[in-house]
Amino acid sequence: MRHVDVLIIGGGPAGISAAIWCKRLGIDCLLLEEQSQLGGQLFNIFNEIIDYPGMRTKNGIEMQREMVKHFVEMDCLYEVNTKVLFIDERSKTVKVKKQAKEQEICYTYLILATGSSQRKLGVPGEQQMIDRGEVYSASADGERLKGKTVAIIGGGDRAFEGAHLLSSKAREVYLIHRSTRFKAREQYVERIISNPCIKVMTDTEVTAIHGDRHVTSIDLESKNKEYKNKEYKNKEYKNLLVDAVLIRLGVAPNVDLIKGKVATAQNGLIVTDDVHQSSNPFIYAIGDSCTTPLFSSISSSAGQGAIVAKQLSSMLNI
């Protein structure tokens, strides 16, 4: 059976950083990626990246290219199209599948860099919208959305933060949430409720997104209730004309593989200590599988990769 000192699952910025750092420190290391290319969530960034110190890129693809170039130049070992089917933490092996062929790999230390996934609405037109590149950042795309009618879907911090940021740019902002209870922190909610430029629609579900070349409208199903003391009532809109939809239903860490094997918090995140060790001393986690979305960034993922590799270098006595 193949053995590696450090096995990394996931080839986003956290995994790439951990692999570069392992190589740098002389650690025998292998990275596994399920998709056909390394990069993870970088493929979902369509706006300019201005917050990775020293390196600005036009979008996530350009960042992906630079990171993979660095990774390949360093001769980091990796396998793409390789799905981890099962982690056996007792025998310290993982079962993987690559093109119908299964094999087992034995590790001394395992690094989970499995990232997180955006929750989706699951309605007609949503995937087409994403595929057309109509994916916006409320903080970076203010100019692109200037004068537009924007619908933000969700009830958490990021939905409210997005509505706040866009309220001074867009012509109209709708914040649409399927319940009357918000997960967002109180101060965020208050700020939005008192903002006359934002229409909050509660107890309302989006059932379809329309538009051929770009978003033109959304279908809504409303339960026609009031939100607290706010005067605005949800009318029984059947169809709402909008120019852009921002889906902010939150992200979920990708932790299915490790469920029940290491401690996770209520929000699903893997619990780690300050050197990124999980509750199992041979399993570490970095990046969005263990970081709250509020603190997630390419910079912090890269930093965590450095820290975990330095920690393992010292554990492996290299």
Next chain:
Amino acid sequence: MRHVDVLIIGGGPAGISAAIWCKRLGIDCLLLEEQSQLGGQLFNIFNEIIDYPGMRTKNGIEMQREMVKHFVEMDCLYEVNTKVLFIDERSKTVKVKKQAKEQEICYTYLILATGSSQRKLGVPGEQQMIDRGEVYSASADGERLKGKTVAIIGGGDRAFEGAHLLSSKAREVYLIHRSTRFKAREQYVERIISNPCIKVMTDTEVTAIHGDRHVTSIDLESKNKEYKNKEYKNKEYKNLLVDAVLIRLGVAPNVDLIKGKVATAQNGLIVTDDVHQSSNPFIYAIGDSCTTPLFSSISSSAGQGAIVAKQLSSMLNI
């Protein structure tokens, strides 16, 4: 009196990252740097930087150039040649001096990114050696030191790690320490003691470094003792011919400004929580002022800058 929401002291990678992230998040922020240029310890990196994911640079100066370019393009506010004389944490003001002119700046939150300083031997020839660029990384400069005679000065982890890494490359490695007691962890010490390629000299002080264009020899004063069971005896070398000297006396965090005002650990590092808040809720610390040298890196400093800015954005309710 001038007021800023976030005042950053120190313009190394951690401070630069925090400033870029504050700007990105719309925080009113000012960075103060004592030296005439931003960059901090980047100026002390003479070898290739291969471990900042996505961006390889020939040396620290090139990294400094890229980071400062990004910082300036983002229109981050800063002052160089500006020394912080005093922090009054009760009134939340700092007294600064720029070209003989003193002024006070009031902050809502303070970020300490004051870094750390390499301890020096303080012997003749040392500064000239550094100024000539004869500063090596044991992990990155194996090829440059191949076949050479190398003296490593110090008794901590980094001295022992350096000796181990170079023992397979250099012709001869001397590890020279002024005491018989080592701070390095036991497993590191054992590995070196049992390595026949490394000559350990204890109770020995370096009193001078010689060489005009490059290091040629060092002067030693030895107390002529034995180290534990090791057969090698320190002879009374007066002068030892060497090609390179690696000073590994450790680093000390730059925390004089804040002594007694926030909690520090025994090693002098500022104690922070996972969002980098110190024991004072209005003072945060990032980078080498709060990170053990073992885990210090440009990547982790950049990551910490991102996290602290995100935290302060949420505290400031931006």
